[in-house]
Amino acid sequence: MPKKPMPKIHVLTPKCIGCQLCVSTCPFGALDMAEGVAVSNPDKCTGCGLCLVPCPTDALELVGPRAEEITGKMMAKKLRAAGTAKSSTPTGGTPEAGSSTGPEVPAPLHGHVGVWVFTELQPDGKQAASVSWELLGKGRELANDLGVPLSALVLGEHVDAIAQQAIAYGADKVYVVDHPVLRIYRNGPYARAIVDLVRKEKPEILLMGATTLGRDLAGSVATVLETGLTADCTELKINRGERLLEASRPAYGGSIMATILCRDRRPQMATVRPRVFAAPAADLERTGQVVRVPFEMKEEEVGVRVLEFIREAQSTVHLQDAQVIVAGGRGLGGPKGFELLQELADVLGGVVGASRPCVDAGWISPDHQVGQTGKTVRPRLYIAAGISGAVQHLVGMQTSDCIVAINKDPDAPIMKIADYRIVGDLYEIIPALLAELKASRAAGAETVAV
Numbered sequence: 001m002p003k004k005p006m007p008k009i010h011v012l013t014p015k016c017i018g019c020q021l022c023v024s025t026c027p028f029g030a031l032d033m034a035e036g037v038a039v040s041n042p043d044k045c046t047g048c049g050l051c052l053v054p055c056p057t058d059a060l061e062l063v064g065p066r067a068e069e070i071t072g073k074m075m076a077k078k079l080r081a082a083g084t085a086k087s088s089t090p091t092g093g094t095p096e097a098g099s100s101t102g103p104e105v106p107a108p109l110h111g112h113v114g115v116w117v118f119t120e121l122q123p124d125g126k127q128a129a130s131v132s133w134e135l136l137g138k139g140r141e142l143a144n145d146l147g148v149p150l151s152a153l154v155l156g157e158h159v160d161a162i163a164q165q166a167i168a169y170g171a172d173k174v175y176v177v178d179h180p181v182l183r184i185y186r187n188g189p190y191a192r193a194i195v196d197l198v199r200k201e202k203p204e205i206l207l208m209g210a211t212t213l214g215r216d217l218a219g220s221v222a223t224v225l226e227t228g229l230t231a232d233c234t235e236l237k238i239n240r241g242e243r244l245l246e247a248s249r250p251a252y253g254g255s256i257m258a259t260i261l262c263r264d265r266r267p268q269m270a271t272v273r274p275r276v277f278a279a280p281a282a283d284l285e286r287t288g289q290v291v292r293v294p295f296e297m298k299e300e301e302v303g304v305r306v307l308e309f310i311r312e313a314q315s316t317v318h319l320q321d322a323q324v325i326v327a328g329g330r331g332l333g334g335p336k337g338f339e340l341l342q343e344l345a346d347v348l349g350g351v352v353g354a355s356r357p358c359v360d361a362g363w364i365s366p367d368h369q370v371g372q373t374g375k376t377v378r379p380r381l382y383i384a385a386g387i388s389g390a391v392q393h394l395v396g397m398q399t400s401d402c403i404v405a406i407n408k409d410p411d412a413p414i415m416k417i418a419d420y421r422i423v424g425d426l427y428e429i430i431p432a433l434l435a436e437l438k439a440s441r442a443a444g445a446e447t448v449a450v
């Protein structure tokens, strides 16, 4: 019997994000990768259409006889898979659309698809700020929930190495805008490059760090794009049923947590402070697509010149990098109490933190303050002594791995989030703890395991 004529697969190159899902799906070896995108071999393609199912961006189409019939069957299969599948993400790939559990995700608003993270660089332009990797970790979760690709935006000069790092930290695709005008951050050129690219590529979510740079840039970009921006978020989630970003942050002086939605405009923008989210481990084996974006701007067009960087006097407290923090609150009763906390911090190899009233009272300097108007920290061990646990304090430390609360009041709010609760007078408990630690040291015990 003569064979039925079959269509051939065709790759829509601009849509391909280089995830390689089609390559691993094709049973006939008819798809391969070249220069970061899929290419098809018509001699091997049988026109079965199986590769259409996993493609997250619909970058493949069948062309020729029976193309419509086979495409229809495969799209039905894709929809079924979206409802049930929970397949793992291959190296460098994006998840299948709808791979997360929960209600089906509606169609994108105004054709905006994908999660983007702005990769902030250190002032030297050679290294990324760690908040960028933390946001890629959260961005990966959001993208997986939506079943869309995660992209990083890298702006600067000679930033190829940063683009590769962004892939290692979870980006499927990296847009690189490499230009001398972007070597040092200035609002004008950075905002223009991002606005142009967003208008062209239409992401649905854009995240930036709530750093000095990120706050400056996010506001400008959101204003020009006439979209919503939620600043200083402490949680980001996807509402799958409505295809919306739920951006939560403290509001009304921290007395409530507000969840803010941007229903009608795209992209939905949010900034997040460093250390709010954990950075994922870098996977140097990951692969992804790097897209070079042309950018035209002359130095004369930029209204700002950077003449010199003058380093601020360095803070001696590195709260944000500390693995152990021993923090004190109003319950200390005065500045002397911090000497006791310092002793405990020294034994544990940590640093001293404080609640705001202690700073306001001048018991300790402002660089020790943890919380909404202080630093956000994420140590392995956080000891809160004489701190009640007001929401403005909790937002700065609640993601610590292990929280030990020492408080006279068993009903203090800090007790609700503590992993270990010690009820009593801190002036009795801390000396007892110190004596115990010193005794076990003398007996040759290792540093306290957290």
Ligand SMILES: Cc1cc2nc3c(=O)[nH]c(=O)nc-3n(C[C@H](O)[C@H](O)[C@H](O)COP(=O)(O)OP(=O)(O)OC[C@H]3O[C@@H](n4cnc5c(N)ncnc54)[C@H](O)[C@@H]3O)c2cc1C
Binding pocket: 253, 254, 328, 329, 330, 331, 332, 354, 355, 356, 357, 358, 369, 370, 371, 372, 373, 374, 375, 385, 386, 387, 388, 389, 390, 391, 392, 393, 396, 406, 407, 408, 409, 412, 424, 425, 426, 427
């Ligand atoms: C806009 C805004 C921003 C703010 N930003 C911050 C911020 O960044 N960081 C911050 O910390 N706060 C901030 N605050 C203040 C916050 O609302 C609280 O007032 C503050 O966190 C309370 O500090 P505290 O827990 O040390 O004091 P308190 O609430 O007075 O608690 C003292 C605790 O010590 C316990 N205690 C007393 N004596 C002892 C003892 N001998 N032994 C053991 N326990 C004892 C008490 O039972 C009590 O629970 C902000 C407030 C506003 C309005």
